[in-house]
Amino acid sequence: HAEERGNGNFQFYLPEMKAETLKKFELEADLLKAIQNEELYVEYQPKIDVLTQKAIGAEALVRWEHPFKGNVAPATFIPMAEENGKVIQLIDDFVIRTVCQQIQQWKKEQVPFHKISINLSAKSFLKNDLIDRIRQCLKDYSVPPSSIELELTESSLLKSSELIRKQLEKLAEMGISIALDDYGTGFSSIHYLKQYPFHTIKIDRSFIHNIVHSVEDEMIVKFIIELSKGLQKKVIAEGVETSAQYQLLKKYGCNEVQGFLFSRSIAGKEIANMFLKDKAVLKEKEVETRLL
Numbered sequence: 528h529a530e531e532r533g534n535g536n537f538q539f540y541l542p543e544m545k546a547e548t549l550k551k552f553e554l555e556a557d558l559l560k561a562i563q564n565e566e567l568y569v570e571y572q573p574k575i576d577v578l579t580q581k582a583i584g585a586e587a588l589v590r591w592e593h594p595f596k597g598n599v600a601p602a603t604f605i606p607m608a609e610e611n612g613k614v615i616q617l618i619d620d621f622v623i624r625t626v627c628q629q630i631q632q633w634k635k636e637q638v639p640f641h642k643i644s645i646n647l648s649a650k651s652f653l654k655n656d657l658i659d660r661i662r663q664c665l666k667d668y669s670v671p672p673s674s675i676e677l678e679l680t681e682s683s684l685l686k687s688s689e690l691i692r693k694q695l696e697k698l699a700e701m702g703i704s705i706a707l708d709d710y711g712t713g714f715s716s717i718h719y720l721k722q723y724p725f726h727t728i729k730i731d732r733s734f735i736h737n738i739v740h741s742v743e744d745e746m747i748v749k750f751i752i753e754l755s756k757g758l759q760k761k762v763i764a765e766g767v768e769t770s771a772q773y774q775l776l777k778k779y780g781c782n783e784v785q786g787f788l789f790s791r792s793i794a795g796k797e798i799a800n801m802f803l804k805d806k807a808v809l810k811e812k813e814v815e816t817r818l819l
């Protein structure tokens with residue numbers, strides 16, 4: 528209705544901007560309350576060993592159940608939290624503590640698994656006290672450093688920093704694994720693979736999505752797998768949704784897969800049951816076998 532108001536776009540543009548800013552502030556305030564009111568919780572998505580098809584680890588993913596808005600996606604609230612150093616630190620601490628507590632519980636119950644991964648933003652690695660906070664948490668719950676892995680996205684390394692590299696090196700020396708997340712979405716720099724102490728390379732799901740129908744994507748994935756293995760790193764594919772994708776990744780020697788084909792993120796109690804099973808079940812409805 529810009530014409531009715533007369534003065535071009537200006538009049539309705541401004542209130543819209545205000546609404547946006549207001550919404551942002553509202554969500555930011557909500558986020559602080561959410562941490563205090565325990566609206567945040569952690570779910571786990573299993574990592575499947577390709578050769579044995581067994582769930583051997585998991586990625587911890589933070590969830591927010593807002594009292595009125597329902598589930599808010601981490602892709603919405605994590606970037607917002609990152610704008611405020613205190614908020615992202617509170618979320619990091621919550622996730623690290625929750626995971627350590629869960630690991631302690633599983634060890635008591637003799638639930639078998641290799642590692643649980645935690646996502647941390649680049650902002651978190653820029654804090655000098657990150658290592659002390661992690662070390663304290665491991666100590667509080669008697670968690671061995673070898674039980675956790677930290678995931679750092681490739682795009683967060685675009686502004687590569689000496690502090691991030693130093694912190695990663697210290698963490699690796701402590702025995703904590705470091706994974707390069709969403710590989711292929713940043714500069715896909717081979718240089719990073721040499722410069723930072725990564726144990727694991729996670730191929731971004733955008734390459735996996737078309738792997739069966741695009742020879743280009745297939746060759747890119749094949750190359751990343753070979754490169755990772757040549758550099759003695761573990762390679763894992765995210766976003767695996769079909770058994771055709773899984774078979775192709777198996778053919779090229781990918782070590783682990785993660786995706787809806789096996790499971791979405793689930794509660795700690797549920798994933799413990801998967802860890803106890805010999806083999807993970809494929810969730811995909813097998814069209815061919817149904818037709819037979």
Ligand code: C2E
Pocket residue numbers: 572587588589600601602605622646647648678680708709732765766767768785786787788792
């Ligand atoms: P990410 O670390 O790359 O996590 C994988 C995302 O892909 C998750 O989304 C997961 O639910 C989704 N996913 C897994 N399998 C499939 C699949 O087969 N198909 C499709 N389409 N998606 C799949 P989610 O949980 O919404 O998380 C989004 C991003 O938010 C994460 O990407 C991560 O960067 C960030 N994030 C999540 N939890 C945390 C956290 O505790 N701390 C920080 N700093 N960031 C987090």
Ligand code: MG
Pocket residue numbers: 586646678708
């Ligand atoms: Mg991740």
Ligand code: MG
Pocket residue numbers: 708709729731765
């Ligand atoms: Mg990822």
Ligand code: MG
Pocket residue numbers: 709731732765
């Ligand atoms: Mg991703």
